[in-house]
Structure formats: structure tokens, C-alpha cells
Amino acid sequence: MTTTSPLGLGTKPRKARPSTSTGRPVWMGPPNRVLTAMRGLILTIGCAAVILPFLAVVSTSLATQAEVTENGGFVLLVREPSLASYQAILSGGVVTRALVISILVTVVGTLLSLACTIGLAYALSRPGSLGSRPILLAVLFTMLFSPGMIPMYLVVKQLGLLDNLFALILPVLINAFNVIVMREFFLDIPDELMESARIDGANDLTILARIVLPLSKAVISVIGLFYAVGYWNAFFNALLYISSPEKWPLQLVLRTYVVNETPMGVDQVSAGSDSLPPQLSIQMAILVISVVPILLVYPFLQKHFTKGLMIGAVKG
Amino acid sequence: MSGTISRRRFLGATGAFAAIGLLGACSGSPSSQSPNGGSTGGGGAGDGLLPTFRPFDKFPPDLASSNPDVSPGYFSYPAPPTAVTSGVPASGDPIRALTFTYDPVAPELSHNALWQSLNEALGTELDLEYTPAAEYNARFATTIAGNDLPDLMAIKGQQQQMPAMLAAKFTDLTEYLSGDAVLDYPNLAALPTPAWLSTVYDGKLWGVPVPRSLIGNVLYTRADMLERAGLSLQPESLEEFTEMAQALTNDREGRWAFGQTPLTVLLETNGIANLWSVDGSGAFTFNATLPGYEQALADAVALNDLGVVHPDGNAVQNTQRNEWMIAGTTAFQIGLYAGWPKFYVQGADIEGFRLTGMLSPAREAGGEMVRTAGPSISHFSAVAKQDDPERLAEILRVLDWLAAPFGSTEYITRRFGKEGETFTFDGPDPVLTSQGINQATLPVRYITENSPVIFESRNEQAVRDQFDHQEAGLQYTVPNPTEGLYSETAVSEGASAQQALTATEVEIVLGNRPVSDWGAAVESYMSAVGNTIKSEYEEAWAQLNG
Numbered sequence: 001m002t003t004t005s006p007l008g009l010g011t012k013p014r015k016a017r018p019s020t021s022t023g024r025p026v027w028m029g030p031p032n033r034v035l036t037a038m039r040g041l042i043l044t045i046g047c048a049a050v051i052l053p054f055l056a057v058v059s060t061s062l063a064t065q066a067e068v069t070e071n072g073g074f075v076l077l078v079r080e081p082s083l084a085s086y087q088a089i090l091s092g093g094v095v096t097r098a099l100v101i102s103i104l105v106t107v108v109g110t111l112l113s114l115a116c117t118i119g120l121a122y123a124l125s126r127p128g129s130l131g132s133r134p135i136l137l138a139v140l141f142t143m144l145f146s147p148g149m150i151p152m153y154l155v156v157k158q159l160g161l162l163d164n165l166f167a168l169i170l171p172v173l174i175n176a177f178n179v180i181v182m183r184e185f186f187l188d189i190p191d192e193l194m195e196s197a198r199i200d201g202a203n204d205l206t207i208l209a210r211i212v213l214p215l216s217k218a219v220i221s222v223i224g225l226f227y228a229v230g231y232w233n234a235f236f237n238a239l240l241y242i243s244s245p246e247k248w249p250l251q252l253v254l255r256t257y258v259v260n261e262t263p264m265g266v267d268q269v270s271a272g273s274d275s276l277p278p279q280l281s282i283q284m285a286i287l288v289i290s291v292v293p294i295l296l297v298y299p300f301l302q303k304h305f306t307k308g309l310m311i312g313a314v315k316g
Numbered sequence: 317m318s319g320t321i322s323r324r325r326f327l328g329a330t331g332a333f334a335a336i337g338l339l340g341a342c343s344g345s346p347s348s349q350s351p352n353g354g355s356t357g358g359g360g361a362g363d364g365l366l367p368t369f370r371p372f373d374k375f376p377p378d379l380a381s382s383n384p385d386v387s388p389g390y391f392s393y394p395a396p397p398t399a400v401t402s403g404v405p406a407s408g409d410p411i412r413a414l415t416f417t418y419d420p421v422a423p424e425l426s427h428n429a430l431w432q433s434l435n436e437a438l439g440t441e442l443d444l445e446y447t448p449a450a451e452y453n454a455r456f457a458t459t460i461a462g463n464d465l466p467d468l469m470a471i472k473g474q475q476q477q478m479p480a481m482l483a484a485k486f487t488d489l490t491e492y493l494s495g496d497a498v499l500d501y502p503n504l505a506a507l508p509t510p511a512w513l514s515t516v517y518d519g520k521l522w523g524v525p526v527p528r529s530l531i532g533n534v535l536y537t538r539a540d541m542l543e544r545a546g547l548s549l550q551p552e553s554l555e556e557f558t559e560m561a562q563a564l565t566n567d568r569e570g571r572w573a574f575g576q577t578p579l580t581v582l583l584e585t586n587g588i589a590n591l592w593s594v595d596g597s598g599a600f601t602f603n604a605t606l607p608g609y610e611q612a613l614a615d616a617v618a619l620n621d622l623g624v625v626h627p628d629g630n631a632v633q634n635t636q637r638n639e640w641m642i643a644g645t646t647a648f649q650i651g652l653y654a655g656w657p658k659f660y661v662q663g664a665d666i667e668g669f670r671l672t673g674m675l676s677p678a679r680e681a682g683g684e685m686v687r688t689a690g691p692s693i694s695h696f697s698a699v700a701k702q703d704d705p706e707r708l709a710e711i712l713r714v715l716d717w718l719a720a721p722f723g724s725t726e727y728i729t730r731r732f733g734k735e736g737e738t739f740t741f742d743g744p745d746p747v748l749t750s751q752g753i754n755q756a757t758l759p760v761r762y763i764t765e766n767s768p769v770i771f772e773s774r775n776e777q778a779v780r781d782q783f784d785h786q787e788a789g790l791q792y793t794v795p796n797p798t799e800g801l802y803s804e805t806a807v808s809e810g811a812s813a814q815q816a817l818t819a820t821e822v823e824i825v826l827g828n829r830p831v832s833d834w835g836a837a838v839e840s841y842m843s844a845v846g847n848t849i850k851s852e853y854e855e856a857w858a859q860l861n862g
Binding site: 065066069071072073091093094098149153236239243244248252253256279283 | 424643666
């Protein structure tokens with residue numbers, strides 16, 4: 001099939017549409033069994049590549065020493081599930097308390113970060129905001145230059161935040177990348193909406209609350225998720241700023257299990273003690289504990305996630 | 317240990333260069349800073365700087381050696397336990413300490429009966445802060461920069477400008493601990509002399525060591541598997557070692573001899589012990605420049621080609637390799653001596669499980685055997701600048717209490733806590749309760765502790781096997797000549813250059829580059845930092861040895 005140039009300057013061949021023998025496009029024709037089988041196979045392999053490692057992690061976390069030994073490490077399907085690893089981690093209350101601290105830091109941190117990011121992004125998106133240009137440059141500057149570990153520590157110390165949970169939030173309260181993404185989203189909202197609101201007597205705060213935020217659920221969800229995952233996974237700030245182990249968040253507590261190869265003071269425990277689950281099971285149980293809360297949040301944000309991710313990608 | 321080289325990397329099969337380098341890096345170094353970076357040990361024991369060594373004879377071991385480096389072996393806890401101190405060592409303000417741990421986090425003081433009983437025994441509150449060992453360097457750097465030092469602080473590995481940093485921030489303990497002065501603290505006087513050497517910089521004592529056995533790296537061996545296969549537990553030559561590896565390998569059945577390429581073994585087989593060597597005139601040699609090193613690389617490649625190493629072995633973590641050995645997938649595993657007890661816990665359900673250590677054989681039967689020296693300390697604890705002599709004495713008494721020997725009641729309180737709550741007696745042996753297992757992860761032992769001993773409750777064979785390995789192996793140990801020396805270049809620039817050399821070594825062992833590339837890589841290392849480090853060590857050695 002060929003087509004003529006609109007300007008009549010010549011013709012160029014045009015790729016034929018893939019079609020069935022009846023002349024209909026492939027996707028409108030009856031399914032080809034071979035292709036369907038291939039698709040199924042590829043999808044099955046893809047799913048297996050994702051599911052099997054996760055299954056191995058969960059199974060190994062439930063395995064006994066005998067099964068770990070029998071399999072030489074990871075266990076794919078556990079025969080006699082045991083919660084000993086979870087009991088070992090959760091007994092003593094250290095991990096449970098760390099979980100509460102992590103949830104607290106994540107929730108409070110995410111709310112504060114979102115509030116500050118929305119406020120800053122909105123101000124920077126409004127034409128005529130006082131000092132918006134230099135403030136925007138200052139925000140961009142933080143994307144290019146990091147202050148470094150020791151200057152950050154000294155600032156936190158001077159602010160009197162050492163061994164205070166706010167030291168885990170305030171130094172990372174605003175992320176410049178997130179501010180830029182949100183500002184771009186706000187700039188996309190038609191000015192007419194805000195002008196009409198202003199004619200109706202709304203001030204900036206009302207416009208933000210009544211018009212901008214309801215239209216920005218997607219970007220707020222995504223940025224909120226970015227912040228939440230950041231707070232949830234952070235351990236290095238806690239390592240530097242929090243000296244009391246009883247105030248450590250979950251990730252730092254769990255790191256002591258994963259990084260170190262010894263489950264506990266084994267030279268103080270008799271060989272054959274049934275209170276020591278295999279180290280590999282403990283490590284896998286820790287993985288499960290650390291990813292489950294975030295996994296639980298994802299389904300609720302999924303509908304916004306794709307849309308939110310596209311914001312930066314398609315913005316000209 | 318040096319923060320730039322992780323413990324896992326140390327244990328990696330192909331990281332032999334890093335491994336023997338680390339053994340050196342683990343040791344501290346006495347020094348007298350010179351303008352160009354070389355520094356000397358602040359006098360040896362000969363001029364009375366090092367504390368007088370006075371071991372305890374109150375608790376006679378079941379296994380003792382004439383070699384003082386071999387740890388004594390105990391089949392059971394000495395009964396009855398005896399107190400070696402009187403009264404409480406402190407009664408003042410809480411003592412703040414910062415250290416690190418290889419264990420999980422312990423419950424807080426209000427939920428930790430072991431910690432409470434420890435405070436009761438000390439007569440004050442031990443305010444203990446700690447981080448995972450892998451992250452300690454970051455915490456150390458910020459704490460020093462923030463100038464908010466606790467009373468006691470772990471000095472792990474060597475830091476840049478170490479002598480100047482110690483002089484600026486910490487208390488010189490020479491007056492209180494050198495020579496016979498240490499006898500005021502009898503438990504500290506029982507710590508081995510080589511361990512103290514690592515706390516000396518600029519001719520002064522800067523801390524109290526956390527001592528370790530000199531046995532260092534172990535080629536862990538599933539003795540039960542070798543015995544079933546009718547193989548010797550100690551091959552006499554490289555040829556026999558290789559044949560043994562082949563006999564233990566059957567890839568169709570999923571069995572291999574090694575979980576990693578045993579380059580550390582092959583280096584010793586080819587006469588390479590430690591990263592540096594020194595001759596009688598004080599000339600240092602970087603051992604990677606020796607023909608034996610290149611030969612060991614060639615042997616490693618040949619061993620890989622024989623298929624006796626697990627195909628995934630050089631790509632997994634040591635935890636996985638440990639599991640392989642326990643499962644019988646592999647017969648050997650290379651690791652630090654400190655990890656020995658954990659294998660008994662992991663292998664408790666295995667019928668006939670027996671673990672021994674194998675020495676690196678000589679290349680030819682009857683040839684000379686050598687062994688790389690392990691670090692004499694894990695690290696040392698320094699006391700922050702302290703002007704009040706009474707407070708300082710109190711801190712030293714607490715350290716003395718924490719170093720109480722195996723067999724004492726103080727040791728039981730420190731490691732096991734409170735009877736009936738965190739531990740019970742199984743015959744003479746204290747055994748942690750399930751509650752105690754969690755609480756005993758409090759890293760008090762990383763402030764300081766007693767001299768190493770071998771003890772496995774109700775496992776006499778395990779004690780004998782460890783003792784025999786030390787007895788057999790330590791006689792071949794070549795002392796690390798850089799122990800007691802400080803090179804600023806090695807600390808500040810050595811790690812990155814060494815990393816590049818290690819990367820080349822890994823590529824060669826994996827067969828991605830020819831062995832002939834090694835010479836050029838070493839030459840590049842020497843011109844970058846090696847020659848400077850060599851001259852700094854030589855200068856330091858000359859000052860130390862007159």
C-alpha cells in the first residue's frame with residue numbers, strides 16, 4: 001500500500017499493517033494458538049522470575065535448620081513451617097518497638113514533608129511570588145551539591161537534635177526533585193480555574209485547598225510514596241544522630257541482623273539449643289518484615305501511581 | 317579492622333590480598349610520627365613501656381600449651397567460680413562508652429536484666445552506645461568531629477593522622493598502665509603482651525585492648541566427610557591437597573571441595589605469609605612482588621579449572637558458603653577463627669558432625685610451612701581526655717573488672733547476667749536462658765574482655781579440635797612485621813590502591829585475565845603508593861629497632 005504526499009512531492013512506501021488472511025488486523029482476528037502459547041510461556045517465565053525469589057525468601061524464613069541444611073541454603077517450598085525465626089526476632093521487644101518508631105517517623109515525616117513540599121511548590125508555581133526565582137535556584141542548588149556527612153552532623157548537633165527522632169525528619173524534610181515535579185504539576189493546572197476562584201473571593205490558601213489539591217491527588221500520592229519509602233528505608237541518619245539503640249528505627253535494628261553474620265552470641269549458647277533458628281532464616285524473616293508494610297501501602301496508591309509517574313516524563 | 321575492608325570481603329575467597337592486608341590492618345600500631353609519615357613503635361617491652369604480663373593461675377585449664385600464643389582449653393567452666401575483684405569498681409557518674417557490635421541490638425536497660433546486674437556489679441551505670449560494626453567508622457568520624465566524646469571509645473583499625481588524633485582527644489595511659497603500674501589492675505595485667513603493642517603510638521599507651529587469638533584465618537574442614545572418604549585431615553603437599561579436593565568433588569551429585577577459591581591457602585603453600593616481610597637489615601618487601609605470589613595465583617586458576625570450587629562460590633556471601641559446608645555441599649570453608657563456635661550450633665543436628673581446621677600444606681612434602689599471623693586485637697578502647705585522676709582511676713577499675721578472666725564470677729556476670737533469670741547452671745557450665753540469649757547481645761565484650769580461651773559447653777571434642785589446631789598452626793605463624801608500625805600513606809591512600817590491585821587479582825583468579833598481568837599491576841601499585849609505604853615502614857622499623 002502506498003500513499004501520496006500531501007504536497008504532492010512524491011510517494012513513499014508505507015508499511016503494511018499486520019493482518020490476518022481475512023484482511024483484518026491481527027488483534028481483531030481469531031487468536032493464533034502458537035502465539036498465545038508463546039505469550040503465556042513468556043508471561044509465566046516473567047511471573048516466575050518475580051514470584052519464585054519472593055517465595056524462596058518467605059519459605060526460607062519459615063524453614064528449620066534441618067531444611068536449610070538439607071537444601072544447602074534457600075528453601076523453595078517449606079515442608080514444616082516454623083515461626084522460630086520470627087519469634088527470635090520479635091522476642092525481647094526490640095524489633096517491635098523499632099517497628100513502632102519507624103511507622104511514627106514515616107507517618108509524621110511524610111505528612112510534614114508533603115505539607116512543606118506542597119507549600120513550596122505551590123508558591124514557586126504562582127507567578128509573582130516574592131523571591132520565587134532565587135528560592136527556586138536555591139532549591140536546585142541542593143540537587144547539585146550535598147553538604148556531606150560531618151557538616152550535616154554538626155548542624156544537627158548545633159540544633160540540639162542529637163538522639164531526637166526529629167533528627168531523622170528535619171534534615172531530609174524537603175527533597176528538591178519532588179518540589180520540582182510537584183511545581184510542574186501545579187503549573188499544568190489551568191490559570192482560569194484559579195482566576196475564577198479569585199473572582200469569587202478565594203485567597204491563595206483557599207485556592208490551594210479547594211482547587212489545586214483536589215486536582216493533584218495523583219502527584220501527591222506519588223510524592224507521598226517517595227517520601228514514605230525514603231523515611232521507611234533510611235538507616236544512616238539514625239546511625240549518626242540517634243545514640244540510644246532503643247530509639248533506632250526498624251531498618252537500623254534489622255541491619256544488625258543482616259550485616260553481621262552471627263545471629264547472636266553463639267559462644268554463650270550450648271550447641272543444639274533449640275532457641276537458635278538458622279541465620280539464613282532470620283535474614284529472610286527480616287526481609288519479609290521490612291518489605292511487608294510498604295507492600296501493603298502500594299495497592300491503595302496503584303491507581304494514582306502510573307499517572308503520577310508520567311508527570312515528569314511527558315512534561316515539555 | 318579497617319573500615320575500608322569489610323569482614324565479608326576479608327572472607328571472600330578471591331580476596332586473599334585483601335585478607336592478608338586486613339590481618340595487618342586490624343592491628344594497631346605504635347608510633348612516633350615522623351615528618352614523612354613513617355612512625356615507630358613507642359619502644360618495645362624492653363624499655364618498660366608495655367604493661368607487665370602476669371597471667372592468672374587460679375583457673376587451671378584442661379588443655380594447656382607451652383606456646384604462650386595458644387589459648388587454654390576448658391572442657392567445663394571452672395567450679396566453683398571465684399571472684400577476682402573486691403567491692404564495686406565505681407560509684408560515681410555513669411560511664412559512657414561507644415563501641416560497635418557484630419550481634420543484634422540488645423533490649424534497653426529497663427528490659428535487660430543482664431545489663432542491670434552488670435551495672436549493679438560495677439556500682440555505676442554503664443551507658444553503652446553502639447553501632448553495627450560495618451558502620452562504625454562513620455559514627456566514629458562524626459563523634460570525633462562533633463567533639464562530644466564519651467568516656468570510652470573504641471578505636472577500630474587505623475585512622476588518618478592517628479597519633480595526632482589520639483594526642484588531641486584521648487588520655488595518655490602510659491603513667492597508669494606501663495610496666496608494673498598495670499599490676500594495680502590485675503585483670504588488665506593478664507592481657508597478652510602482643511595485644512598491648514597495638515595500643516602504642518608515639519611511644520605512649522593509648523588504650524586497653526580487646527585481645528584476639530593469633531590463629532587468624534582458618535580453613536574450616538568437615539572432618540566427618542573427610543574421614544568417611546578415607547582422606548587425611550592434614551595433607552602433606554599441594555599435590556595431595558589437590559587430589560583430596562578432586563576426591564571430594566562430584567558435580568553431578570552437587571558436591572564440591574571448596575565454597576570459594578582457597579587463594580589464602582595457596583599463598584601460604586607458596587611461602588607467602590602476611591602482606592609485608594622484612595629481613596634482618598630492616599628492608600621491607602611487599603609480598604605481592606614475590607614469585608610465590610604469582611605462583612599462588614597460577615595454582616588458584618589451575619584449581620578453578622579442575623572444577624573443585626562451587627560454580628557460584630566466588631559470587632555469594634559467606635553466610636551462604638557456611639550453609640554449604642554445613643549441608644555437605646562443600647567440605648571446606650575459609651573464615652576467621654572467631655566464627656568457629658557458630659558452626660557447632662548450625663551443625664548440631666547432623667549425625668557425626670565434626671569440624672577441624674586444616675593447615676596450609678607446604679608445596680612439596682616435607683617443605684617449609686608458613687602461616688599468616690592473625691591480628692592480636694579486635695580493636696582497643698581509649699579514654700577521652702580526662703583531667704580528674706580519681707575519675708580516670710574509676711574508669712580503669714571498670715575496664716579491669718570487664719577484663720576479669722574466664723572462671724571468675726565477674727566473667728559470668730558480664731557474659732551471662734543473673735542466675736535464674738538470664739542463665740542457669742548446667743552442671744558447672746552457665747547456659748543462657750531464651751530470655752538471656754536476647755539480652756546477652758549487649759556488646760560489653762567490645763569494650764574490653766579477657767584473654768581468649770577455648771570453651772564449648774559439653775563438647776570436649778570441639779575443645780580438643782580447636783586447641784589442636786592452634787597448637788599445630790601457631791608454630792608456623794610468621795609475625796606480621798608491620799604490627800607496631802604506622803604508615804600514614806598506607807592509612808590515607810593505601811586502601812584505594814589496594815582495591816585496584818585486588819580487582820586485578822580477582823580477575824586473574826576467575827580466569828578473565830592472564831596471570832602474567834599480575835606483575836604490571838603490582839608495579840603500578842608500587843609506583844602509586846607501595847614504594848612510599850615501604851620507605852615509611854622501613855623508617856619506622858629502624859626507629860623501633862635502633
